[in-house]
Amino acid sequence: RQKQKERFWGKVSLGQSTSFGSELAYGSAFVLGKYSEDLSKKAIGGGSNFRFVYGNEQIRQLEVVLSRGKEANAILVGEDGSGKMDVVLDFARDIMNGYINPALQHKRVMSFNTKSFIANMRSKQELETALIRLMNDAVKAGNVILVIEDLPGFIRSGLALDSDVMSLIDPYLAGTTIQVIATADNARYHQFIEPNNAIMQRFEKVVLTEPAEESLIRILEEVAENTERRNPIYFTYPAVTEIIRSAQNYFTDGVMPDKAIDLLVELTPSMLSRGGHLVKKLDVLQFVREKTNIPVGNITEDERERLQNLEGLMHDLVIGQEQALDVIANAMRRARAGVRSMNRPIGTFLFLGPTGVGKTETAKALATVFFGNENAMSRLDMSEYQGDDGLNRMIGGMDGTPGVLPVMLKEQPYGVVLLDEFEKTNPKVLDLFLQILDEGIFHDAQGRQVNGRNTIFIATSNAGAGEIREAMKAGVELETVKKEIIDKIIAGGKIKPELFNRFDGIILFHHLRQEDYEQIAVLMLKKLQKRLREKSINLIINDAVKDAVLFHGVDPDFGARPMTRAIQEVVEQKVAEKIIGGKLTQGASLEFTYDDFPELKTLQSVSVSPLDEALSQIPSEPVVGSPQPPTP
Known part of the structure; x- marks a missing residue:
């Protein structure tokens, strides 16, 4: 960078200086300047981490969209912390350096401070008059790319003053005199933008996804180096990779790389307070265990004894059902040993049998023995979701109403979820669980990803209870007729065959002695x-x-x-x-x-x-x- 400064005649250095001619060629945006920041000037400084982590794909998409002859507007969609404004800043930097389509040369990227703008408006008339003046001012300048950060928030703020701001700026979006870059998180995009066809026609969607693992390692290494310069602490390479892995697997809120960076930042004072100066993989796992109460890292002697005797401990709470307890105990041991797939839930089981024979008690016993508390089990009465609104109630509505399952998994991401009377729910809800039971993740109504990979899902059903009763009366061992019972349930249309295949274990419950x-x-x-x-x-x-x-x-x-x-x-x-x-x-x-x-x-x-x-x-x-x- 120092050599670049010395080479003042180079393309990059010259690109960072605005020519006298270009100042005369374009007008000044006085009104817009009151409520905006010139990112083109800000871009003269050092680069963001975005290009380092993600590469150029989204920046090039912006260039293509904004170079169009009309409706040259883009909306960047990604979770908070995903780097939406970093994309815009790097885009502005490319304009300053001349690495851009000729149609965009000499453009100024202006970030509209909508919060400050709205805060100064006292009425609908004042807001609309000021907004039109601001947009006209940007058009007269002739070289402005307007950035509206959090477009859904701006729309909602306008509605609070009974003003439809989108109808005011729509003529500008449809024309060729100004380009707009808007941003939105996934939830608000799905709630406010996607249902509005008029807005969707004006904007091209550019999506920010989580970066690849190699890029995450590079950015975490840089963050670790910066942390080491400020603190008497050092991170080993295995510690850095474990921070990334733990952030992805055990922390449900936020996106990468922000989750990993936050974990590294929080880990630093914790290590220093214990007198530690060299962070190793086990230190990361110990911190994650303390923060989340999820048993990761080395298995303690007490935990080892409990894991080896899971069946016996559960037998203290549940009589019989050796097969169920064996299947569950083995799944728990695989999960704790770290040999299970991290891209699925800890375990998924279907308990079939008559009412009142202990299906729910078995789930409670698992929560008590493995998770240490019966309260680690959350229960959903699936018969309550058999109506047409069942799916909306489960994952949330487009109006922003939270869904019961996302809230449940956020409040208790590590535990047992009991899906009682599973077969009685709406078919669309059953289709949702095709994905959940297979991948452990799903998206709520606002497009936010929900993580259920640290959860055990147990579905219960009375389907097949009659067949179980008849088999017992005939003295037939249930395992020998298990396939026949399942086939009858499928033929009855209560549960799809592909849903049966999503469960790690299907266990038949007998009548009580x-x-x-x-x-x-x-x-x-x-x-x-x-x-x-x-x-x-x-x-x-x-x-x-x-x-x-x-x-x-x-x-x-x-x-x-x-x-x-x-x-x-x-x-x-x-x-x-x-x-x-x-x-x-x-x-x-x-x-x-x-x-x-x-x-x-x-x-x-x-x-x-x-x-x-x-x-x-x-x-x-x-x-x-x-x-x-x-x-x-």
């Missing part, structure tokens, strides 16, 4: 016992209260699902009456007897257990999926 119901009752009563213990009341769990729950809480068609309501209506109600009546105080013990449940006496007289009465038509083969009480 009689002893499973007893254990579920004990488990739920223990939860009530724990809540009462917090009030210094000791609930004694005996056969009487257990039989009452089983009598009221078991339904052959709904499995164990009614049991929660039974505990509320049969047990909690009696506890509440005793507390309110002053018969049960803090420090007391409560033990129910069969006298408290008259409905059980008839069964006792004929020596029939409450559970036998409720389950007289339930098969006795070993089954799966019921919650198991913890060890007392």
Whole structure:
């Protein structure tokens, strides 16, 4: 660069000086100058990182569009931080240096400060008068390329004063006297620009996509070098590449290279505060783990033990269903070992079976054991999205209304998403999940990419429940008729065959055994016992209260699902009456007897257990999926 300055006669140096003749040839944009910045003068300084990262493609696209005979306007579309204004600045620099189509020589790139302009307007009339004067002034100058940063924001600001600014500038866009470069992020482009055919006809879209990995490494190396010059810290090459990889895989907001640069900048003070001066790959992984709570980096001894015993830990919460637990545990180990594809979700499973046999409980158990908290599971009732507005509610609307799934994944990018009653949703929503289950990403209604690659998706369905029941009555092992059951579901049109193929595992859930119901009752009563213990009341769990729950809480068609309501209506109600009546105080013990449940006496007289009465038509083969009480 110093040698370039010394060679004042060179093309680049001469190009950076405006000739006396060109000053006389074009007019001055006095009004525009009040609300704009001359990027042509700013471009005389050092170059941006854009060309270094992306290359010349978008800059050349601008040159082609703006060299047209009419409607020579372009709109740059990309996420915030993708370098839209860097493209414009490098374009202005090419004009100054003479590396441009002759039709664009001597042009001045003026950035219109729309925020300052709007802030000074007090009425619709004042805004429209000033805007027309500004546009006329730019036309009279004869060599202005006008830059409108955040065009959708400018349109919205005008509407706040009841003014349609696009209708005012449209005649200028259609003519040949001025060229316009506008910018927009993906969301606002899809919301405000794309639906407007009049605007779309005036602008050629130029899209900024994320740069290639080689370019990202080069820019991160430069950022690392700048950081090293300012701080007593050094980055190894593996650390730089890991920063890029982690930013892409574990941070959902923002775009590259901004995400990687932000990660490097945040990592620096964290390392220095711990006395570290040499950043290695493991340091990056440790920082990512602390920031995101995602288990990356070396596996600790505690984590190793938990991973090796996932099946056993889940069996403490779920009875049976060895196949389901084995498939899930193996997927979790692959994910943690780093051998899974990072371009897909952690795992995708379809649980098929009757209501109330533990499909949801299995998903909760996975969240508890692998992610450390049952709250790591988010649930979507897919039957709520079967209407015509189902897709809009799922991914958001064109009016800017956020979609439930993008919000869910943004708030909890690492966890379990339960898609309950999957087959009952709108076909368009099912088509959306064709992409999500395969690639782990999708776009919301505003065009923003949503990342679900750090998520486990579990879909549940009652489809095939009748076939499962018939197979069990016939004493047939379900695995032997699994394909037949799936084929019947496909033939019924509930789930497409290509959707079945997107799941890592399809698991059939059996009906519950009689002893499973007893254990579920004990488990739920223990939860009530724990809540009462917090009030210094000791609930004694005996056969009487257990039989009452089983009598009221078991339904052959709904499995164990009614049991929660039974505990509320049969047990909690009696506890509440005793507390309110002053018969049960803090420090007391409560033990129910069969006298408290008259409905059980008839069964006792004929020596029939409450559970036998409720389950007289339930098969006795070993089954799966019921919650198991913890060890007392």
